[in-house]
Amino acid sequence: MSMLLIRGSFRVNGGAKPDGDTLPFIPEDPGDWKLVGGRAPIVPKADGRAGVRLEGVDTLETHYSNGSYGPERHQPLKFAHRAADELLTWLGFTHIERHADETVTTTPDSVPGFILTRGADAYGRCIALVGRGFPPGCSGYEIRVGEDLLRKTVNHHLLAVGLAYPTFYSGLPSDLRGVLKAAALQARGAVPPKGLWAEDVTVEGVKVTDMCAITADAGAVILPKLFRRLKDYLDYDPGNQSLAWFPAFLAGAGDKFRILPGDDEVTGMHHLIEITDGQTLRMTHPCEQIVFDDK
Known part of the structure; x- marks a missing residue:
């Protein structure tokens, strides 16, 4: 399928609370956010950053609240934090310090990367495949996303190491869904099972x-x-x-x-x-x- 490619950087310093499947992204051209369609507009902060939610995966919650009632709560933090740290390490952050309020400080301050997106969800989060380093095409244009490119994303990586659940929505084509499913099944079927699948x-x-x-x-x-x-x-x-x-x-x-x-x-x-x-x-x-x- 075709997805919009946006080149930029990932930066969590400054009060962000990244978990294993959500983190801030800043396009090289913040105007590229206007190219992202979906159910709600993306409203970036003053520095251009907006939240990106990883397509096809769901990791244990480090801080969840429905915004209407009840306190913020989390799932068992062992795998929740492992997923979050794995995401940041894979992207290229070399030092990660997690604070009591779930904010994170990293070294370096930011790392280059890119996203491949179908659009935003109802909360104005960009749903995307996430890649590191130099992108495979021109920013601001749609490119074809096949199985080989999908395997180079952190979405696939988190499933392969057993730190995320495959969680699919109807807009993701069956061939790409199959690649993510295979990675998860291999992690779950390993002896012993990888990551969270052991528990x-x-x-x-x-x-x-x-x-x-x-x-x-x-x-x-x-x-x-x-x-x-x-x-x-x-x-x-x-x-x-x-x-x-x-x-x-x-x-x-x-x-x-x-x-x-x-x-x-x-x-x-x-x-x-x-x-x-x-x-x-x-x-x-x-x-x-x-x-x-x-x-």
Whole structure:
């Protein structure tokens, strides 16, 4: 498929809180942000930087809040921080210092790189494949992104080392999705499993008696999208930690998706979960079999 290429640099110093799948990017020509289409306009800061969200991957949350209710929370930080540090190291940062508030200081101050994007999401974040060094084409123009180029991105790298979950949306073509899926399956099938796959219990199931089950450092490692929905549910009524109404909560969220290899659209993640004994939650399909609607 064709994607818009933008050349620039990555810089997190100055108060950014990069995690394993989101970080700031500054185009050489900040006007290039106007070329990015999508669901919401990108509004850069004064220095030209704006947030980039990695296409096709999801890493454990280092600081998640839905912005409406409940405090900011995180998943087990061992793999959340490993993913964030792996992202920055791969891009070329040689020293990373993480502070208590999740802001990061790096050396050098910035590194050159490029993004390949289909557009912005509803939050004004640029959804992109991320590359390092010299770009494979002219900035501000669309180029063809094939399997070989995809394998040179940090998106592919994070899946290959087992520090990210494959999380797909409908705009990503099936051939590119297949390359990312293969990298994740190889990491999960390694002996021993690589990275977070050694502790993932998304399909196996986790006993949820309170918020600590998914947020403590020794808590369960689960798909971040499921974590975000579960965190929002538990924080909505802190006095009630029962999972009895969680399926209804998911139905109300209205996520639309397909379960591969089928083509039928399904609405509501309650179709993807199973609750046993009133407390044990599991997803009934592995994440690589799900394609969410990004419209």
